[in-house]
Amino acid sequence: MRADIIVLGAGIIGVSTALHLQARGRSVCLIDRGEPGEGTSYGNAGLIERSSVIPYSFPRQxxxxxxxxxxxxxxxxxxxxxxxKIAPWLFRYWRESSPERLAIAARAMLPLVEASVREHDIFVQQAGCGDLxxxxxxxxxxxxxxxxxxxxxxxxxxxxxxxxxxxxxxxxxxxxxxxxxxxxxxxxxxxxxxxVIDPAGLVKAYAGLFEGRGGRFAKGDAATLRQDGRDWTVETSDGPVSASDVVVALGPQSPMIFKGFGYRIPxxxxxxxxxxxxxxxxxxxxxxxxxxxxxxxxxxxxxxxxxxxxxxxxxxxxxxxxxxxxxxxxxxxxxxxxxxxxxxxxxxxxxxxLPDMRPVIGAAPGHDGLWFNFGHAHHGLTIGPASGRLLAELMTDEEPFVDPKPYAASRFR
Known part of the structure; x- marks a missing residue:
């Protein structure tokens, strides 16, 4: 099987990314080991949190x-x-929570938070799941x-x-x-x-919209991702799937991919x-x-x-x-x-x-065709559609609706 783009992870981030790429004319294969919405996206508090304009920081008092x-x-x-084991990361989190650095994180996250309800409203209307x-x-x-x-x-x-x-x-x-x-x-x-009265149901509705528009969902093991020349290939229950681009949207499981390719993202x-x-x-x-x-x-x-x-x-x-x-x-x-x-x-x-309280969204700096969209902390449900839009715009050379620099993976080099 072949697609333009493989998206690894069928939570709110991966499904939203797949929908935005599909809307821009790309053929997308969405891959997960389970059903859409049954991972981290299943268990949140169900808030599309437009009012959380200040990130959750480490207490300084x-x-x-x-x-x-x-x-x-x-x-x-x-x-x-x-x-x-977690102490070095906590120290880094504490340092990033200083008033000056917290203000930087808040400015960086604000455009995604401001777009959260609007971007969800579009998907909800298209998927016909307003009852949720x-x-x-x-x-x-x-x-x-x-x-x-x-x-x-x-x-x-x-x-x-x-x-x-x-x-x-x-x-x-x-x-x-x-x-x-x-x-x-x-x-x-x-x-x-x-x-949202059923976060998993919402993700499934968005995934249904994706498949209804011709998108392909396959069960597979993201750990099998390999680079074959200019292509990326993943093994699925339907056989190998190859594409010129792959998106890592695996939430807490993302390290099994980025560490394997040499990225030290905290x-x-x-x-x-x-x-x-x-x-x-x-x-x-x-x-x-x-x-x-x-x-x-x-x-x-x-x-x-x-x-x-x-x-x-x-x-x-x-x-x-x-x-x-x-x-x-x-x-x-x-x-x-x-x-x-x-x-x-x-x-x-x-x-x-991530310790600086913002996700990684954008290209992997050392591998052509490898893209990241993970690390959304408490706000995955809230900004999933907005971060999916940003990555899709970057991948299709559109003018991004928000400055992508604060989310670049290269900030951790």
Whole structure:
């Protein structure tokens, strides 16, 4: 089999890239070892997060670092045995989180974040999957008045970004979510983002659009990628597929490709969990919420109420550990009545992260026809279609809608 371009990875990044390339007249073969949307894209909190204009940075305040060092937080947990291995990357992350460098990362990410809802809207309309999307924004909740007051005091800093929001006191937040418990003192309703009630279903709908337009999906092993002269070849269950260009969009599995070709890109993994819960009879969660003080997300999903945890630093291959999920559940049950757990075990996912808080999007500097699109950290679902568009524009020699330099792989040389 032959195509113009092979895209490795059928998560939100790979599928979006394939769609944008297809729209530009390229024949594309999308390859994954599983079905579309069943990897990292399956387990996120379902937010198209237009309001996250400041990247998730390493805390710089001594009090915050000290709190996390105790390893008792529901927002972040680490495996003490893994800490020495991840420490050099954490130091680099800490350094990139200085106010000056964080501002650089925020400017770099802003065009992709600003395009997130628009690019999703196009795919949603074309794929006919609007039933999976909710345009209600999300709610940032606070269990302490001091926490809410501090958040309100920081709102002037985001005024230049033109985001729409409403500050909610206790009466307003309980009017918005009548089933919230008394533990909630107030919050901020971010109005620009959208939410997805089935992230895996959304990726599958986009993949269906790709195949419906003549795109080819094949199950195969990305580790078999080889360069044959000017071609790239991958083994699939349907036989070898060759193309003049290949895109690595494998999320947390991307190192097995780029390391093999000699690239030293500092990709690390932040682990995260989710669990679905039944709603107590007669209650409803109307909006996705972020418990800003405990560091988890509750989202109304097709499968139930999904609790998505914060960050865990542990070996990607280590068994699931329920400590963080149990801590978050303790706080969540004080916000809204949760019924029984619906999943037989927690889902464990791997978030691919780079220390400068922006992905790698663009050409591999040492190999003709090799392209990268990975490292989207917490924002894969949000900026997947936008980053797919940027890479497709670069691959087809179009004028890119955003300056690609901040995402270049060559920045890690």
């Amino acid at each position: 001594f009090s915050a670092v000290a709190k996390y060092a105790l390893n008792r937080s529901s927002a972040m947990r680490y495996d003490p045995l893994y800490l020495p 999307i909710r345009g209600r924004g999300w709610v940032e909740t606070y269990r302490s008045q001091s926490g809410l007051d501090n958040a309100i005091a920081e709102l002037p800093d985001i005024e230049p970004y033109g985001l729409r929001f409403e500050v909610l006191d206790k009466a307003k937040i309980h009017a918005l979510e009548p089933d919230f418990g008394d533990a909630v003192q107030g919050g901020i309703h971010w109005l620009d983002p959208k939410s 990709l690390a993994i932040k682990r995260g969990y989710h669990m679905h819960y039944a709603a107590e009879e007669g209650t409803e969660l109307r909006h996705s919420l972020v418990d800003a003080e405990a560091g988890y997300v509750l989202s109304p999903m097709a499968q139930g109420i999904r609790l998505t945890t914060g960050i865990e630093f542990a070996s990607p291959a280590a068994p699931a550990n329920t400590i963080q999920l149990d801590r978050a559940e303790h706080f969540a049950r004080r916000i809204i009545p949760l019924g029984a757990r619906l999943d037989p075990k927690p889902w464990l996912g791997l978030r691919p992260c």
